[in-house]
Amino acid sequence: MSQSSSSQVPQIKSRLGAILRATSGNFLEQFDFFLFGFYAPYIAKAFFPSENETAALLNTFGVFWLGALMRPVGAIVLGAYIDRIGRRKGLIVTLAIMALGTVIITISPSYATIGVAAPILVLIGRLVQGFSAGVELGGVSVYLAEIATPGNRGFYTSFQSSSQQVAIFVASLLGLILSAVMPDTEIMAWGWRIPFLIGCLIIPVIFVLRRTLEETPEFLAMKKHPTANEVFASALANWRIVLLGMMLAVMTTVTFYFVTVYTPSFVEKVLLLPKKEALQVTMMVAVTNFIWNPIGGALSDRIGRKPVLLAITALSFLTAYPALAWLTAAPTFGKLIVVGMMFSFYFGMYSGTMLGALVEVVPSHVRTTCFSLAFALAAGLFGTFTPFAATGLVALTGNKASPGLWLMCAAACGMAAALMIYRGGRAIETRETVVA
Template sequence: MVSQSASSQPPQLKSRLGAILRATSGNFLEQFDFFLFGFYASTIAKAFFPAQDETAALLNTFGVFWLGALMRPVGAIVLGAYIDRIGRRKGLIVTLAIMAAGTVTIAICPSYATIGVAAPVIVLIGRLLQGFSAGVELGGVSVYLSEIATPGNKGFYTSFQSASQQVAIFVAAILGYVLSEMMPADVISSWGWRIPFFIGCLIIPFIFLLRRTLEETPEFLAMKKHPTTSEVFSSAAANWKIIVLGMMIAVLTTTTFYFVTVYTPTFGKSVLKLSNQDALLVTILVAVTNFIWNPVGGALSDRIGRKPVLLTIACLSLVTSYPALYWLVDAPTFGKMLAVEMLFSFYFGVYSGTMLGALVEVVPTHVRTTCFSLAFALAAGLFGTFTPFASTLLIDHTGDKASPGLWLMCAAVLGIIATLMVYRGVGKAVTSQEAVAASG
């Protein structure tokens, strides 16, 4: 624990790389579990949500996945206000504790065959805890990274919030690949799927140790007055327009991310009928390219501005998402799936690396964590984590295996509209007050 005397003075951040690692460690746990839930969706559906129809069971599983995400806005407001009032460091430790509780709950929950209807209820509680914590985890980390960034590099620094999540995807996919090679499918379906979840539980103490060594940001310590909880809520309500615009900008990030990570294994196995190993290998490679493109996008936006990068990627996504998926599903192969996922990975990484810096800049400074977190939580809860469910539903109702591309196109349209409303001229970010005026 940092001593009172040390925490009362603006700290000299001796190692910015170390600060990034400590701040983003909680992101690893969140995305590690989120990906596992998506990858083992079919197995989880059989364990906790039995149904005679496979699609119905899968929809139940993705429905619970989405319901957990609906807790994100609640967490963004409640925990965001706490972080804006108490501090970045203490808040990020609290969010990690709540997230860990949700992860352990899902990992140890008995199956439906063992305890009946209590099983899906317990899993739902675990997902609600995870969603509540995730509501502010991403925002809290992004704000922290922005506030320790060197001048002119805020986009690059904040991009590591998203880049760090890709490490979790990579590790989880590797574990899944190794298990699929070592264990028969019936063993994995019975109990083997729990092994990666238990591994996630084992790394929790190490992540707590990293988080406890976080230093408070100089920018937060330099604030002459920290808002009370009621002031945070009032300010967030007064800035609802910029929060909505921020949500619209973030939608393309969240929908594309959940498509190329959480939904891809299910899409590859259940829709394209590719092997389990093929779907996992694509996901592993996507995690690597996601990690690369995020800081590239952040650094590029630091140099040429947020607006041109956001608009370019959103327009490309709008015109290529459906055609790319149509080409893939027409005659699916491993090579074609990899090519399409690499394209979407490029869109996600560059856009996300830019969007995070943009969102930090346009929300009000004194309630930065709350407003950022709420905007991102709404994007993730209403659109991003709904992507696996929406994709499954679209394919089931239309019979068009490329129909998830329509969902991604809608996200791109929202991003284009919001970017044009928030930014003016040559791409300089307007202030939150100017953005509100522009939107009105």
């Protein structure tokens, strides 16, 4: 529903403050997700011991992916809760669940200590995190869209993704510091847990920020909030737009997890470059991602979502594999920076546009559920599967540039979705009424 009687509804006092409070939970989510990917070789040795290093790494990335399969469940269950009870209360609940998963992974004993119970605990932690993450991103994106000033929805929603880049930067910086002060043997034995512990220590600060979050005027202005059954029915009635939204988000999720979670392992195990260089490039990517996201959102506010979405997906489709082939043929730090900056540009411009587009095409009265479900399916089935898929492709084909094929498929999905959603220059219509 559109906002009505706005003069009778309390307005957001400070939009900048609201952005910071809303996106704080995204920081924790991506901070932990990146750490899990970056320290995957250490986690593999701690929880999935194997004589075959690739097999152990695949097990670790497999658990990373299985956790993401809980995202659609969280999107439906928690999304319905947020659409019914409110954005503010819902985002506090998702943060509590996310914090629980982070603590479980941080304190889980190793396989050498408790045997098979160790990987089971890590899996439980990832499942809990995935359940929360299923709606965290969607809930924050919807919140930012609903407090946006007229004509700036793309710009505002882009800060959901930009906030995640701050987490990537901080996690990378901690990794560099840890590598400088501790020998690799100690990091492998127990030092990798330190960044996770730091993540646990900042949880209370994020809770304080979230508790002071104001409800959005648009939600307060709604005359009727749907029941859980009505949310589920409406989401089912709009399954086509949810499916297209998923395809639209595939490009975002696959590119993001490639340039952040998978890149450190790719640099160290495939390119055989120093781990320090992987961290340095990841920090640079986080900074440029932070910049490109709002630029993409603002540009799409001015010229429309469709042109930006199509231009970036076309560029990615044409250049992803050639760029990786050029990099892997003779790996250098300079080449790694060039390729990292290229994918950062693609991700930032596309993500900053896609978030605003997805908020606009899903039904407003079940906005959180449909947005979260579409994004959760993209992240669960494709995005978080990227490290596993990329590792498997290299092992199966022996072609170090083969992950580029996965990136091309993601670009093709995004392009097809944009063309179908914006047929004839207009976005497809959704069913605002609940279908029994």
